[in-house]
Amino acid sequence: MKVDAIVVGSGPGGASVALPLAREGARVLVLERGQAPKQCGTFSRLLPMACIPGQSSFISKDGMLIMRALTPGGSGFINYATAGDPPLSLFRRHGIDLAQDLAAVRAELPIAPLKASLIGPRARLLREAALALKLPWQAQEKLIEQANCRSDCHRCTYGCPFQAKWHPGLWVQEAVRLGARLETGARVERVIERQGRAVGVRYRQGGRWQEAWANRVIVAAGGLGSPAILRRSGLTEVGESLFVDPVLAVMGELPTAPGSGREFPMVFGLHAPEQGYLLTDLALPAPLLHLFAAQVGRRIDPHRSLCLMVKGRDSLTGRVGPLEWPVKSLSGQDKQVLAIGRQQAEAILCQAGATRLVCSHPFAAHPGGSVALGGHLDEGLETRLRGLHLCDASLIPEPWGLPPTLPLLTLGRYLGRRLGKGGAP
Numbered sequence: 001m002k003v004d005a006i007v008v009g010s011g012p013g014g015a016s017v018a019l020p021l022a023r024e025g026a027r028v029l030v031l032e033r034g035q036a037p038k039q040c041g042t043f044s045r046l047l048p049m050a051c052i053p054g055q056s057s058f059i060s061k062d063g064m065l066i067m068r069a070l071t072p073g074g075s076g077f078i079n080y081a082t083a084g085d086p087p088l089s090l091f092r093r094h095g096i097d098l099a100q101d102l103a104a105v106r107a108e109l110p111i112a113p114l115k116a117s118l119i120g121p122r123a124r125l126l127r128e129a130a131l132a133l134k135l136p137w138q139a140q141e142k143l144i145e146q147a148n149c150r151s152d153c154h155r156c157t158y159g160c161p162f163q164a165k166w167h168p169g170l171w172v173q174e175a176v177r178l179g180a181r182l183e184t185g186a187r188v189e190r191v192i193e194r195q196g197r198a199v200g201v202r203y204r205q206g207g208r209w210q211e212a213w214a215n216r217v218i219v220a221a222g223g224l225g226s227p228a229i230l231r232r233s234g235l236t237e238v239g240e241s242l243f244v245d246p247v248l249a250v251m252g253e254l255p256t257a258p259g260s261g262r263e264f265p266m267v268f269g270l271h272a273p274e275q276g277y278l279l280t281d282l283a284l285p286a287p288l289l290h291l292f293a294a295q296v297g298r299r300i301d302p303h304r305s306l307c308l309m310v311k312g313r314d315s316l317t318g319r320v321g322p323l324e325w326p327v328k329s330l331s332g333q334d335k336q337v338l339a340i341g342r343q344q345a346e347a348i349l350c351q352a353g354a355t356r357l358v359c360s361h362p363f364a365a366h367p368g369g370s371v372a373l374g375g376h377l378d379e380g381l382e383t384r385l386r387g388l389h390l391c392d393a394s395l396i397p398e399p400w401g402l403p404p405t406l407p408l409l410t411l412g413r414y415l416g417r418r419l420g421k422g423g424a425p
Helices: 012-023 043-050 088-092 099-108 121-132 169-177 222-232 286-295 332-351 405-419
Strands: 002-008 028-032 057-059 065-067 111-113 141-143 181-184 186-194 197-205 208-219 240-242 247-253 268-272 277-281 305-312 318-320 355-359 388-390
Touching: 002 012, 002 197, 002 222, 012 028, 012 169, 012 405, 028 169, 028 186, 028 208, 099 405, 121 268, 121 277, 121 305, 121 332, 169 181, 186 208, 186 222, 208 222, 208 405, 222 318, 247 286, 247 332, 268 332, 277 332, 305 332, 332 355
Parallel strands: 002 028, 002 208, 028 181, 208 388
Antiparallel strands: 057 065, 111 141, 186 197, 197 208, 240 318, 247 305, 247 355, 268 277, 277 305
16 A cells, blocks of 8 residues: 555544645545544443553553553543643744644634533532632633533543544544545554665554555654654664653542532643642542542542542653553652642642542553654654654653643644645655
8 A cells, every 4th residue: 555644643643644634635544553432431431442451551660550542532532631732932942833833723623611511519619729728720721512511421531422522533534534544453563664764664453464655654653652663663762761741649528429420520720830740620430539549448439529630740761661561660759749749639628628538549641752852853753764753742852741632733733734735845
């Protein structure tokens, strides 16, 4: 098979590259390792996407669970659709001006704070508590078709069955309508190189090895998949300086149940960039709440639960090992960042009236940093192998600690525009 561009992966980076190329009439092949699920919004649908050990879930040396979703749309299919802008100054330092592309992505997508009628009682209670403590607790922008969203619902993690939560797989679907080809269940082994240039990929699908050929190859298989593919393709220098953005769930119980317990999570929050952490409300479905509490030998009543997420900006001390396994331990500094964030979260929970506080073990779902801009990629997101580009969280060159979806959508549009008819060579 010969096409103009092969995109490996269909998360935010891959989807946002494939779509502008398809809009210009390019022949685009998207290879996605996962399968397309039915959006039934149940816990059973989450399991094959994000809970298979060694494929979509991993345990680090110090017991930290690191997850990803293998499905069209990537982890964007199961995350909570928070839309935080990319730090433009960081990318300008590497010769990349994203202002035009950020504006274009924002104009195309349904980005806005959640309207009042969709905000649940737990998010409101935590907001009141944070404001009482004089904290800058602010509304988070969300990628939501709010006319389709339900106020008494908590299915975001399982895949929204109401077409309310936007995810990158929707851009892949649009690219397919414009002529792109999507192949699911396709695990890319390596990029094929001829005379210093990428000319195709070798992948396995349905038990058979296949090859596809293209003028450009864009690897967007995520913070674990992409460095492993590049290493198998001869770029053995990549895979170091991994971050994972570790997360804690800090939980407590209220005297009475505030509503049904089903509500949209991560509605309000606080970003403390100098301290290196982010806090937000986290209304968890009962199975996930039980899982996190059981990690530390506790039980939380889901009807009376109140929960905050602490997300830390960790150091670049990990690496991607064989079989895409993350080798990462939290440093003393990383643990201190999480401890400071946890202390603030506990203060908010206590102010809100919660007792019997408990904190989960660290877990993570946003690995990146191991194919960084400046070290392994130029301003065109191209590797030393000509015609081979990368577009996912692997390219982030510094400790992160931010929601990655909107930055990656913006970077993908930037790359798609450069590779298109009107872009730079």
